[in-house]
Amino acid sequence: METLSKICESEESIEPMLIFLGGGNMATALVDGAVKKGFVQKEQIAVTARSEVTLNKWRNKGYMHLSMNNREVLKKFPKALVFIAVKPQARLELFDQIRPLTQVCISLMAGVNLKVLDQELSGCDSSSHQPENPPLLRLHPNIASSIGAGASIISAQPSVSPIVLRVVRSFAECTGLCLPVDEETFDAAGTLAGCTPAWAFTMIEGLSDGGVLSGVPRYLSTQLVAQAVMGAAKLVLESGEHPGALKDKVCSPGGTTIAGIQQLEARGVRSGFIEAVRAANERAKAMTKKE
Numbered sequence: 001m002e003t004l005s006k007i008c009e010s011e012e013s014i015e016p017m018l019i020f021l022g023g024g025n026m027a028t029a030l031v032d033g034a035v036k037k038g039f040v041q042k043e044q045i046a047v048t049a050r051s052e053v054t055l056n057k058w059r060n061k062g063y064m065h066l067s068m069n070n071r072e073v074l075k076k077f078p079k080a081l082v083f084i085a086v087k088p089q090a091r092l093e094l095f096d097q098i099r100p101l102t103q104v105c106i107s108l109m110a111g112v113n114l115k116v117l118d119q120e121l122s123g124c125d126s127s128s129h130q131p132e133n134p135p136l137l138r139l140h141p142n143i144a145s146s147i148g149a150g151a152s153i154i155s156a157q158p159s160v161s162p163i164v165l166r167v168v169r170s171f172a173e174c175t176g177l178c179l180p181v182d183e184e185t186f187d188a189a190g191t192l193a194g195c196t197p198a199w200a201f202t203m204i205e206g207l208s209d210g211g212v213l214s215g216v217p218r219y220l221s222t223q224l225v226a227q228a229v230m231g232a233a234k235l236v237l238e239s240g241e242h243p244g245a246l247k248d249k250v251c252s253p254g255g256t257t258i259a260g261i262q263q264l265e266a267r268g269v270r271s272g273f274i275e276a277v278r279a280a281n282e283r284a285k286a287m288t289k290k291e
Ligand SMILES: NC(=O)C1=CN([C@@H]2O[C@H](COP(=O)(O)OP(=O)(O)OC[C@H]3O[C@@H](n4cnc5c(N)ncnc54)[C@H](OP(=O)(O)O)[C@@H]3O)[C@@H](O)[C@H]2O)C=CC1
Pocket: 021, 022, 023, 024, 025, 026, 027, 048, 049, 050, 051, 052, 054, 055, 070, 084, 085, 086, 087, 088, 090, 093, 094, 097, 108, 109, 110, 140, 141, 142, 143, 194, 195
């Protein structure tokens, strides 16, 4: 596997250093995954946050480049790649602190497209905007990146150099699947990649509750359901078969599974999933606007 240092070895425009502006759940998941895989070393990571509580969590895990001052960190590592890992609602305050940004910037934010990001980072509205930002990318990962089982999508402005693209893709790929997606479908695909773990956790919890109701101890119930969900997902990916065809292989005529399917359909589970994706996409669109 390529490492960050190896990729940057003969490249003068970037240094083998990743800055995370925001050190919450997503920064943690990505960095944990990449460090575990050996793609980066802890000393190649810098993290900022609003609170000492968050920075102490990083400190306790052995990270040393930690700060509550975004500008200071950017100045210290002028050729690092910068990940924007704050909530979309916190972005404008952050942009005020870091403008003018000179480093390549990778946004993890849901719902904020590259055009809006470009305008907001430059501090200009669309009519007066001058192209003064560094190249921008979007990466939409998910929480399972922390264990190398993430699903992420990437999109980049045309000005992003092949070497930067290689670094960001290699970084994302070492934490799981990473697929390029155009800007038009980015938010919808990002919803699927980013939100699905939460919906799957809800499903796992509900099925486990069913087990507990039937007398199965919680630890056993959750373990069995989680393993079964993982196996089902792997089978979809590895067999290439349609999920409906795989479902049919499980449903014996007059059997137990189809009795459960009938209850799920009666309660609109399939429609519920479709509406969940639609609601998340609507929310992503709304977040593009300043809140
Ligand atoms: N969570 C997920 O599964 C996914 C999240 N995303 C995206 O990733 C981004 C981060 O989400 P997530 O990690 O869950 O959010 P968190 O709330 O867990 O983390 C946000 C972090 O930003 C820090 N922060 C806020 N304002 C500033 C600032 N001005 N300067 C420096 N740090 C700041 C916070 O500091 P402090 O801790 O001190 O408050 C916190 O550490 C979001 O934009 C989200 O859309 C994308 C895909 C999946």
